[in-house]
Amino acid sequence: MxxxxxxxxxxxxxxxxxxxxxxxxxLITGLGVLGNHQINPLGKWFPAMMESxxxxxxxxxxxxxxxxxxxxxxxxxxxxxxxxxSMNFLREIFTIHPRRDLVxxxxxxxxxxxxxKAMRRLGLNTELPPQGFYNVGQKAFAQPAVILGxxxxxxxxxxxxxxxVLAEEQTVLVIWSIGIHYVAVGLVTAGLAIHIFMAxxxxxxxxxxYSMFSGYVPVEHVKYHNPxxxxxxxxxxxxxxxxxxxRTQEATGVQEQxxxxxx
Ligand code: HEM
Numbered sequence: 513m514x515x516x517x518x519x520x521x522x523x524x525x526x527x528x529x530x531x532x533x534x535x536x537x538x539l540i541t542g543l544g545v546l547g548n549h550q551i552n553p554l555g556k557w558f559p560a561m562m563e564s565x566x567x568x569x570x571x572x573x574x575x576x577x578x579x580x581x582x583x584x585x586x587x588x589x590x591x592x593x594x595x596x597x598s599m600n601f602l603r604e605i606f607t608i609h610p611r612r613d614l615v616x617x618x619x620x621x622x623x624x625x626x627x628x629k630a631m632r633r634l635g636l637n638t639e640l641p642p643q644g645f646y647n648v649g650q651k652a653f654a655q656p657a658v659i660l661g662x663x664x665x666x667x668x669x670x671x672x673x674x675x676x677v678l679a680e681e682q683t684v685l686v687i688w689s690i691g692i693h694y695v696a697v698g699l700v701t702a703g704l705a706i707h708i709f710m711a712x713x714x715x716x717x718x719x720x721x722y723s724m725f726s727g728y729v730p731v732e733h734v735k736y737h738n739p740x741x742x743x744x745x746x747x748x749x750x751x752x753x754x755x756x757x758x759r760t761q762e763a764t765g766v767q768e769q770x771x772x773x774x775x
Contacts, residue, residue, distance in 0.1 A: 613648035
């Protein structure tokens with residue numbers, strides 16, 4: 513475990529993979545209940561297959577609703593139990609540094625597509641502006657994922673309640689909810705394609721991918737990819753009363769949980 517820093521604690525890891533599983537199940541059941549074939553990206557065959565697998569359209573809708581309610585409840589429970597960590601996460605992803613982050617957003621896609629060599633040939637400096645716990649590319653996915661996730665949950669609840677407690681005159685609200693729910697899911701799914709590529713397929717980010725299982729990330733990776741976070745860790749170490757015995761893990765082992773909790 514030497515030379516590693518705690519990046520994600522166990523509850524965050526469980527929540528992330530639980531969320532990913534729910535998203536997968538909600539997507540396939542959601543595409544299964546999408547009756548209008550003209551806007552179903554998978555056409556007619558997919559709803560037909562899902563309905564026959566589930567024993568009918570009504571049952572499929574019930575499964576979709578149950579998974580949705582479990583997904584929402586788990587997030588509410590997590591928020592209640594980990595309020596401080598949740599606020600820290602929100603503060604982290606919604607903090608941006610426009611100039612620095614814009615340069616990063618312009619350079620990173622160039623690095624990934626044409627590569628450093630071609631960038632240098634074009635006279636471009638290949639060094640990326642330093643980033644904190646999350647880079648701005650991750651934030652650009654996390655921000656809409658959180659906001660649209662909230663919208664998906666609220667519109668989902670309105671649709672769920674539509675035939676149970678809502679009155680006739682609330683039909684317009686339900687119709688809007690259906691449209692907004694569909695568009696919000698589409699937007700997050702488009703972002704997910706990039707998120708999964710960057711997090712799980714891109715070799716450079718492999719240590720961060722493994723950290724979503726083990727919790728830990730190598731110090732060298734943090735120094736290179738998240739230098740501002742690394743600086744925060746060092747500063748925190750130095751401000752601790754017993755900093756004489758360095759807790760910086762290059763020397764002694766694993767980063768204390770308290771530091772990672774702060775992020
Ligand atoms: C197979 C599916 C998925 C994989 C492989 C994956 C992978 C990862 C990894 C490795 C991280 C940690 C990155 C780091 O520590 O730097 C992460 C973070 C995150 N994931 Fe996922 N994820 C998946 C699905 C999802 C889904 C479905 C959502 C939500 C709709 C989601 C939302 C997030 C958010 C908000 C973060 C924090 C910010 C970020 O790193 O972008 N992930 N994911």
